[in-house]
Amino acid sequence: xxxxxxxxxNIDNKDILKGLNLEIKPGEVHAxxxxxxxxxxxxxxxxxxxxxxxxxxxxxxxxxxxxxLEIEERAHKGIFLAFQYPLEIPGVNTxxxxxxSLNAIKKSRGEKELDAIEFLKLVKQKALDLxxxxxxxxxxxxxGFSGGEKKKNEILQMSILNPKLSILDETDSGLDIDALxxxxxxxxxxxxxxxxxxIITHYQRLLDYIKPDFVHVLINGKIIKxxxxxxxxxxxxxxxxxxx
Amino acid sequence: MEExxxxxxxxVVKSLKLSxxxxxxxxxxxxxxxxxxxxxxxxxxxxFSDLNQIxxxxxxxxxxxxxxxxxxxxxxxxxxxxxxHNKIVFINSYISNIDFSHEKKDRIEIIENxxxxxxxxxxxxxxxxxxxxxxxxxxxxxxxxxxxxxxLIIYNITNKKLDSTTVNLRTDITLEKNSSLKLIxxxxxxSANNFININQNFKIDKDAILKNYKIDSQDNLNIKYFxxxxxxxxxxxAETFVFSxxxxxxxxxxxxxxxxxxxxAFINGIINxxxxxxxxxxxxxxxxxxxxxxxxxxxxxxxxxxxxxYQGKIFVDSQAQKTDGYQLSKxxxxxxxxxxxxxxxxxxxxxxxxxxxxxxxxxxxxxxIFYLMSRGLNYKQSRELLINGFLLDVVEKITDIEIKNxxxxxxxxxx
Numbered sequence: 001x002x003x004x005x006x007x008x009x010n011i012d013n014k015d016i017l018k019g020l021n022l023e024i025k026p027g028e029v030h031a032x033x034x035x036x037x038x039x040x041x042x043x044x045x046x047x048x049x050x051x052x053x054x055x056x057x058x059x060x061x062x063x064x065x066x067x068x069l070e071i072e073e074r075a076h077k078g079i080f081l082a083f084q085y086p087l088e089i090p091g092v093n094t095x096x097x098x099x100x101s102l103n104a105i106k107k108s109r110g111e112k113e114l115d116a117i118e119f120l121k122l123v124k125q126k127a128l129d130l131x132x133x134x135x136x137x138x139x140x141x142x143x144g145f146s147g148g149e150k151k152k153n154e155i156l157q158m159s160i161l162n163p164k165l166s167i168l169d170e171t172d173s174g175l176d177i178d179a180l181x182x183x184x185x186x187x188x189x190x191x192x193x194x195x196x197x198x199i200i201t202h203y204q205r206l207l208d209y210i211k212p213d214f215v216h217v218l219i220n221g222k223i224i225k226x227x228x229x230x231x232x233x234x235x236x237x238x239x240x241x242x243x244x
Numbered sequence: 245m246e247e248x249x250x251x252x253x254x255x256v257v258k259s260l261k262l263s264x265x266x267x268x269x270x271x272x273x274x275x276x277x278x279x280x281x282x283x284x285x286x287x288x289x290x291x292f293s294d295l296n297q298i299x300x301x302x303x304x305x306x307x308x309x310x311x312x313x314x315x316x317x318x319x320x321x322x323x324x325x326x327x328x329h330n331k332i333v334f335i336n337s338y339i340s341n342i343d344f345s346h347e348k349k350d351r352i353e354i355i356e357n358x359x360x361x362x363x364x365x366x367x368x369x370x371x372x373x374x375x376x377x378x379x380x381x382x383x384x385x386x387x388x389x390x391x392x393x394x395x396l397i398i399y400n401i402t403n404k405k406l407d408s409t410t411v412n413l414r415t416d417i418t419l420e421k422n423s424s425l426k427l428i429x430x431x432x433x434x435s436a437n438n439f440i441n442i443n444q445n446f447k448i449d450k451d452a453i454l455k456n457y458k459i460d461s462q463d464n465l466n467i468k469y470f471x472x473x474x475x476x477x478x479x480x481x482a483e484t485f486v487f488s489x490x491x492x493x494x495x496x497x498x499x500x501x502x503x504x505x506x507x508x509a510f511i512n513g514i515i516n517x518x519x520x521x522x523x524x525x526x527x528x529x530x531x532x533x534x535x536x537x538x539x540x541x542x543x544x545x546x547x548x549x550x551x552x553x554y555q556g557k558i559f560v561d562s563q564a565q566k567t568d569g570y571q572l573s574k575x576x577x578x579x580x581x582x583x584x585x586x587x588x589x590x591x592x593x594x595x596x597x598x599x600x601x602x603x604x605x606x607x608x609x610x611x612x613i614f615y616l617m618s619r620g621l622n623y624k625q626s627r628e629l630l631i632n633g634f635l636l637d638v639v640e641k642i643t644d645i646e647i648k649n650x651x652x653x654x655x656x657x658x659x
Binding site for chain 2: 048070072074075080092098100102104157161
């Protein structure tokens with residue numbers, strides 16, 4: 001589904017990613033763990049198309065060159081980034097925004113767009129499935145949301161947009177244990193043979209709730225070790241230092 | 245210009261049957277204008293908007309007398325059909341229709357006698373110009389305890405039949421004790437490169453309520469000066485909303501006198517410009533009595549080579565203890581060729597007051613755009629969402645729901 005070969009990214013003359021290789025197949029859950037400054041967020045930004053990076057290497061998504069696509073085209077193809085810090089957008093109603101998003105994606109795929117009633121029905125069901133209070137959706141996008149509400153909102157958006165590849169950028173940061181459970185259950189409910197996940201995290205904690213198929217250790221812009229989910233436990237014990 | 249002013253002035257006076265006293269007053273105003281001319285940037289209040297220069301570069305030949313006499317036709321297609329309303333219709337320099345058919349006849353007095361006009365602001369040269377050349381005038385008195393059933397729309401229409409390059413209009417409105425009025429001023433221009441000078445004066449008596457929504461949304465090349473004077477009495481309330489986007493140039497000057505206790509004035513405005521448009525909102529809020537309140541929120545969105553200006557002055561008299569004055573300006577500059585100037589002024593002579601002001605300007609937040617685009621919206625959609633969101637809270641300040649929805653529909657703002 002996603003194949004990254006020799007990916008390098010540079011911002012303000014600073015090399016952040018220094019030749020990264022990774023392959024994710026449909027239905028797989030991969031976790032990338034790494035210390036601060038290792039390039040975790042850069043990887044998620046580069047994959048979702050954020051501007052400002054100088055990029056080399058090759059990234060294909062379902063066989064197509066991903067790096068040539070605009071941000072929204074990547075979303076149309078089925079890539080979703082759950083932000084580490086979801087932005088507050090004053091004056092933009094969450095429901096209206098989400099409906100525009102979903103319909104933009106549907107339109108790009110030649111599918112029938114949803115009308116207001118169909119959309120509200122969908123949202124209600126998704127919110128119920130994820131045990132989220134749908135009231136937050138009638139508020140302005142993330143404005144005045146608590147850290148937990150923002151992250152829940154990301155997961156709800158993810159479930160509504162139904163992506164093929166979801167990238168979770170430190171979704172666990174700033175969450176208390178209850179919120180972490182709810183968010184994880186939400187992610188687990190979305191796991192299927194078709195949808196893949198790339199979970200980027202600092203701590204092993206999240207992986208207690210979302211069990212990955214593969215764990216990769218990212219240090220200084222490169223994946224230095226890959227393994228099964230047990231690698232996360234080993235990492236937690238030893239710390240990043242000993243992996244250098 | 246002086247010759248033209250004098251010739252046209254004689255024509256105006258000749259065309260109207262005026263009292264000697266009125267002609268004398270007009271002459272005084274004419275001389276005042278001849279002496280000072282159009283204001284330029286050397287005048288402090290005009291330093292960001294050099295009207296003299298703007299007029300010189302946009303209007304080839306200034307003329308002040310319109311030969312098209314009172315039009316017999318009424319351009320009904322220009323009326324809005326969003327809701328039932330009363331109307332006063334100005335076409336070019338003339339009143340073509342006054343219709344209060346939704347109201348009790350004896351509760352509204354309509355006066356059209358030009359001889360009754362008194363000067364209210366001698367220091368304003370554009371008001372002098374207006375007073376000298378005014379050829380039609382209406383004064384509305386809303387009687388004690390009467391609230392109009394329907395809003396009043398004042399249509400300011402110009403069309404190709406306009407054959408002078410300046411238009412001077414004036415409306416005076418008195419709200420007697422405990423009365424109320426919802427007013428919309430709506431511009432509609434099918435003319436170009438004219439100077440349109442509209443003067444409106446409001447006298448709001450005890451416990452009365454005025455809501456005034458000023459909408460200039462249609463793309464046109466006219467140059468406009470709107471002067472509003474609002475006098476507020478005990479416990480009266482004035483809400484002004486300005487939507488400034490259509491014309492080549494507009495300066496909206498709003499002068500508010502909070503003359504008695506518990507009176508309050510709210511001014512909210514949107515300046516939304518493209519091309520090389522240049523709009524200004526200038527306010528003077530005078531707190532002249534105890535426990536008076538003023539609130540101002542102005543938001544500007546500037547694109548292409550446009551320029552926005554907000555000059556907000558709050559004056560607090562030594563008598564005006566417990567004043568509550570607030571003003572905030574926020575501007576969004578969509579590219580590097582735009583300019584926004586803000587000049588807040590606080591002049592405070594009382595010691596027990598609460599006054600604050602703030603001004604910010606900046607670009608669209610790239611991270612917010614990235615966030616919205618990562619959800620499948622393209623750049624244009626994301627930008628529109630952010631701009632609408634930026635402006636929404638000003639629109640939400642509109643206290644009349646029907647008119648708020650009308651203005652939202654004009655702006656294309658959703659929720």
